[in-house]
Amino acid sequence: MLRIACPWCGPRAEIEFSYGGEAHIALPEAADALDDAAWAQYLFMRTNPKGRHLERWVHTHGCRRWFNVVRDTASERIAAVYQPGAEPPEDAR
């Protein structure tokens, strides 16, 4: 089981959290002008790396706030936790 450090509540067991998938996927500007291929990229295509993954979690059974995590999908090691909207910390890149 993962142990995730919520930026507001500290380290808690995985079962308190819900997973939100890949981070930093923003709705493109002028979404109504996108062609189908660009829309598919936004909606469906994912990086799904083996290794360092930037992802979103929400502390469902705690403070209920969203945040971002840098986790290695091969080793499950969490390298960093950072605020939504922020860039991943330099040393975890």
Place this chain on the structure above:
Amino acid sequence: MNRYSIFTLARNALSHHEHWQRAWRSPEPQRRYDVVIVGGGGHGLATAYYLAKEHGVRSIAVLERGLIGLGNSGRNTTIVRSNYLWDESAHLYEHSLKLWEGLSRRLNFNVMFSQRGVLNLAHNLHDLRELRRRVNANRLNAIDSDILTTQEVQRMVPALNCAADARYPVLGASLQRRGGTARHDAVVWGFARAADALGVDIIQNCEVTAIRQRDRRVTGVETTRGSIAADKLGVVVAGHASVLAQMAEIRLPIESHPLQALVSEPIKPVLDTVVMSNAVHVYVSQSDKGELVIGAGIDAYNSYSQRGSFPVVEASVSALVELFPSFRRLKMLRQWAGIVDVCPDASPIISKTPVRGLYFNCGWGTGGFKATPGSGHVFAHTIARDEPHALNAAFALERFTTGALVDEHGAAAVAH
């Protein structure tokens, strides 16, 4: 290839089974092949077999990172059925089910296909309506499918708690009698042996590390055993699909997740069918050895670690003991995970790609074992003819651009 029969079995018994011919060779990789298949799971080996058998391709290699069958093909809970909702999927899975029927004879290898039936339980009115809808859709596609009442379910599965005051009351179930289980390793070995006999080179411990292309056309691969040229490349690597796609600068709509399973200590026969419950995320069957084979839903997060988290197992097992109170005292022997390639519409991708000569077969997620022969069959066609078989045309990568998704979340559900 020496054929297996009762006579060869008897003859080899006399020499203490020490002189059986090896089931497949272990050749050194050649410099070049007409078709290279990446991934030595059931799907990859079946693809190679049908390429050689039905399309007359003479120069084929299957490259496997480790040993064949140690991926999801050797980690799954072996449920086979074809009762999917939409016409496209129903036809594809039913094609596969028909190939399962008679596969042992055709491969001259006992894949232990056992049509013991698959039950899907309904625990509330909505479940029941969903199952009815699916059963009706199946029947329109000439796929055997029935709705059972609570009493009929109880008669078929005496150990199941069908009491009205159960935590998860059983309001009925759908039943596909032609569904069942097969022996996972045997399917891999059977296709490997039959493909090898047709001249396919099965190369193990050979990881593909790069895909070579010129002007968006495939020219070969780099591997841990040197470079290998190829006119056509078929990639069937399940949970590693995105890793291989990245080598060709293609993005896929796939996320890799752990999917866990566990088996109990062996017990006397107690369950002669497969029981699945989408609502409570558990399913169970009993192997010939007597172990209960128990499966769960996926772990929510992306992962390649083949581990998974304990709470998922705990949730499945607590649901299981509600359904089968007599299983409460059983010890569990083993637990494991495979990495499944989950697609947004819970349907596979069997497709050409923007790179000419490069084909992907992936996205089977939690339920591709049942499709092993059918998937190999239509993928071989797609590669050999450079165009999809009628049965996989709807499963092209383009559907994520056109929006023509094949949403099978209901039928795929917990899985399998």
